[in-house]
Amino acid sequence: MEELKVKGMIADVFNDIAEGIKSGNFKEKVKIGLTTFGSEHGVEEMVKAAELAKNKYNDFEIVLIGPKVDGDFNIVEVENAEEGHKKMVELLDSGEIQGCVTQHFDFPIGVSTVGKVSTPATGRDLIIATTTGTTSTNRVEGMVLNAISGIAVAKSLGIKKPTLGILNIDGARQVERILKELKDNGYEFQFAESLRADGGSVMRGNDLLTATPDIMICDSLTGNILVKLFSSFTTGGNYETVGAGYGPGVGEGYTKLVNIVSRASGAPLICEALRYSATCAANNLIDVSKDEFKKANKAGLKDIIAKNTKEKVKPAEEDIKMPPKKVVTYSIAGIDILELEDACRALWKENIYSESGMGCTGPIVLVGEDEGTKAEEILVKTGFKS
Incomplete structure (x- = not known):
């Protein structure tokens, strides 16, 4: 028995040597x-x-x-x-x-975990940024920073040019505007296109199920729910089996590699979480993250966030009279739901009658067909639309 054990150890050593020769990595x-x-x-x-x-x-x-x-x-x-x-x-x-x-770790503000799940429609891996922790007390800023963290993790997993999608939740359109400006300023990344006919980088539920993007951006509370659903939808919720858990904590300047699983996580999921952590460690996620935040900051990350998240002077605070009602059939998408009513009032200020509504892709502003182009220009100028 002892002889067999020794032979097994010798075989392992030779396998490691062979692998090293093959990869050039010892x-x-x-x-x-x-x-x-x-x-x-x-x-x-x-x-x-x-x-x-x-x-x-x-x-x-x-x-x-x-x-x-x-x-x-x-x-x-x-x-x-x-x-x-x-x-x-x-x-x-x-x-x-x-x-x-x-199972648990007290990450500082500014750090949150980047989870990884396996999607039921295609079996593809989907990186969810983020799933626990608080990247920022400002929701929009947090989601933008989550995008940088998600990109860092994707690259440490070997995805050279990861695609980025933004889950269609409160703040998504503001996040999209900031990321577009960051991209225009030289920070390189790729937006994913929704599989729905109207496309765009703001993702729907269908895109979650099929893993349309490599990385799905959301806030941590939403991400936490998503991981729980994907990991235990076949077991009733008290035993998580699928995916790799809630992932490593990532944030600017953070230097510990700690991957989180739930107290309800089962052995199959924890096995993959160990593998996830090992891959991130072997590929120096901490250094990759440092490099990604450096490049994003060079492209003006902090200034762009500050400009787009500061309090606007709300039209609601002014004495604005609603223009005469008219038929409104021209729809303008891309307005964040948190800014919808203020966007309408910004158009009233320019004597354009508008109403808020909800289309199949999210919030919309409705105006008359003859004023559609002008209304869009005003909303871009006033910062409600990119």
Whole structure:
């Protein structure tokens, strides 16, 4: 038995050498920690996840942080979840592990996690930016920064030119305006086109199910719900099986690689979360993120955000009389729902009668057919439309 074990170890060494010769890469395997306390399914489920990952992948090592358990694992013993998190941070700071998967972590404001799910319609992976944490207390600013974080993660996963979609939620049109200006200023990225007939970079539910973009931009609360739905829609919600979890925390200047899973996450998902963390570690996500934020800042990221998120002088605060009513059949899309009524009043100020409405793609402003072009020009000039 001992002889077979030695032969197996020798075979592993030769396999590593062969792989190194093939790829030209002899780098030491990254080590990924896994805290085993805290799961609703018990320590056994976490160990099962580690066993799955070990059997499925052989290009990274797993370090268990928790109680002593059976099995051929490198274990750092701790007494409880709190001690486990402290030890996890120590190991990350010392470089003994290059990343970690855990159920909970207190990220600072400015950092949120970039999740990864497998979509049911196509089986494609979809990066969701973001899923936990708070990138900014301003919703629109947060979603813009989430886009940069999502791009960094996608590139660390080997997607050289990731496509970006913006989920059709409150603030989406403002985010689109900011990202378009950032792109025009030299920050390189690609917008995805919705699979719906009218296209555009603002994505609908269909695009979620098919993973139309590589990266879907949203706020963390929405992203959190999406990960839960995608990961456990076949199990009733108390056992997450599909995808790779809530992902690594990313933000400008952040230097720890901590991937989040839920207390309801099951072994199949945690196995993929370990793989996700290992890939991000091996491809230096922290450095990639630093580079992406540097390029975005060079393109004027902060100034563009400030300009587009500052309080506008609202027409509602002025004494504006509504022009005489008329038939309005010309629809103008691309107005954020949070600014819809103010956009209408901006047109009233220019003596153009308008009404707000909701089209199949989202909020719209309705004006007369003869005033459509002029109305669009006014809304662009006043900053309500890009």
